[in-house]
Amino acid sequence: MALDLVVVGLGYVGLPLARAACAAGLAVAGVDTSREVVAGLRAGRSHVGDITDAEVAEMLAAGFTATANPAPVGAADTVVICVPTGLVDGEPDLSAVLSAARSVARHLRPGTLVVLESTSFPGTTEEVLAPVLESGGLVAGADFHLAFSPERIDPGNTAFSFRSTPKVVGGLTPVCAKRCAAFYEDLVDTVVVASGLREAETAKLLENSYRLVNIALVDELAVFCAGLGVDVWEVLRCAATKPFGFQPFRPGPGVGGHCIPVDPRYLAARARASALPATMITTALEVTAGMPGYVARRACELLAAERPVAGSSALLVGVAYKADVADVRQTPATSVVRQLRALGVRVAYHDPHVPAFAVDGVPVPAGSGPCDIAVVLQDHAAVDLGEVLRDARCVLDTRGVAEGDNVVRL
Template identity: 50%
Template sequence: MSADVVIVGMGYVGLPLAQEAARQGLSVIGFDIKQDVVDGLNAGRSHIDDLAESDIQRMLEAGFRASTDESVLAEAPAVVVCVPTPLARDGAPDLGAVTGAVSTIARNLRPGMLVVLESTTWPGTTEEIVRPVLEEGGLTVGSDISLAFSPERIDPGNRTYGVRNTPKVVGGVTPACTERATAFYQRFIDTVVPAKGSREAETAKLLENTYRHINIALVNEMARFCHELGIDLWNVIDLAATKPFGFQAFYPGPGVGGHCIPIDPNYLSYTVRTRLGYPFRFVELAQEVNSSMPAYVARRAQDILNEDAKALRGSRVLLLGVTYKRNIADQRESPAVPLAEYLQEWGAEVSFHDPAVATWNLPDGPLERVPDLAEAVAGADLVILVQNHDAYDVEALAESARSFFDTRGVTTSSQTHRL
């Protein structure tokens, strides 16, 4: 079973990439080590938010197939690696999935093959980690095979920008590798942007998310002192955003989540510390600020209840929206988890509602979604809007709540508490 490309890793990055490639006429095989994922895809089932089962069905009709058989790699002229790169306990990137995938590719490597790494990692990974493994069998990058890095830019839930119309940065280990990878992506992506090399492409992805990380930390810190000074930060941001140049609006919240912003900047910080011996202070301070927001929200909740002559201990607190981003089911690194932990540790009776989550897996055990949202809101001592899903009529919910804490700045009533 041959294909134009084998995409390794059928998750939030690999599956949308496979969809777009298949949609543009490429023959695509999705390789994954999880048999249940492969079986589900071949049966037309989707396991990520951005693709419905109808999307998977159309992919299958276009010739897409998923497989756990690594021999499919040997038949493809191009292989793209889209596997997770989480943080290890010491803050270093965990490249276990990358090295495992590359070793599998190396066993099936043949002359003329293009290998592209899309998994976010620290600068130098493509040249220093991936290249030696691929060359162990005697084939040389740049002459026998091509190797490049192209950072994924998947934004789950974004209905405006997807794989095809988001510019694709591509950096090869050699100029010839860049040309080969560029030509490959141009077959199904509108705009491909060649980088000087793989290190520049790797660092570009880290800069993108570090920029967001730092600016979110800025407004999160401003939220604290603006509250103390009696200043409406949400109005401040709206006012600043009227300037047609020199300002981009960022908004505070209960913390940051997802697979990029809480994780990726640490790769850059780790590289600077381990290779150069000094800290990347902006990133480390931003991490400190953003990671402290769930505790800050919990303290604000305690203060709000105190204003109502209630203690947090024993109070019923309902959390609305526990995913890391609105209108998706993805819970990776969601700040709702540490927020719930703080509230429970301080004695609150925590319940939750989320239209996309039926069972919420917390460190202390699973929590089931409240069966009746209206009843739960009316019965809670405090309702906290953690994620503003479109399914919520927030103004109506705030109106029916005894006390409502809006961490997303979307309510207009003077009776609600805002971050």
């Protein structure tokens, strides 16, 4: 059967893309090496927060198939690769991109458009992906089209949808870019064509590095203000009234998830490889990585003012890496738990989005009720802070949202 689209990698990025394409009436198949993911989707179960089981059922009803076998690539007009690009020992790990590329290459037909959506450093599509795709003898830009289009999925964001978020595309050749733009124009309201692949790749890394650097700036400002006795939340409230030239960011216990702590390292690694500077990114990574330790230290200072730290109890409120999501990948809560445990603090957590949470293989008990200190790490809309914090002796609020005489803010 002819397919309009095959999505390779059906995770946080690939599944919403497949869903949007199904909703637009395209014939779509998905390939994923995880048999668990494939079996779940076939049974109508979503493993991605922003996609409901009902939406997977709609996709299946529209003809969507999920498989671990990459053969559908041979029947596709367009193949989009959305596999993870993580880190190994802090360095870019393109093993999933390479393995997906090998699977695609085995089935690639002339005339297909291949798009990489996985975030990576400038040069990845042309220097890393293209040679593997060409291993079967087809030439990129001549026999098949090749493009890069970064994903801008923001888990939990209800203000911007897949369709209303502009999509950047870059092509190996102008014809590749045009073909890629035409593909996404059916799925999103605005397509922005970059002058080349590297510009599109770097734009994505700039977006996430911009967030990282600005978060690091306000994190460091929070530490600085606490040391000087200045209320950083008032500083931010006042500065945010400037109607131009200032965009507010808020401090917190550190950054987490799949993107902000990871993607800037791709830019820094590429810079290092070419003996170019990446000072801002490197410093911002250091500042944000220090925040969980700072939060743990502040919590211990508050505890120590009243009782011995060892043996006291702490309740972490919100352990997901950001508000209103269930994702705990690289959450700063992990490091906070580790550091409090090391000082003998009994740690529990409260997070309605996270049914189970373990650190270093040791489960963190879910709890609420009396505790020596509650540490607000995330501001989930679903958490009634007044209720959860009611029986805490004192509260360290890293989000500037809790009220009360016993509340100390970051």
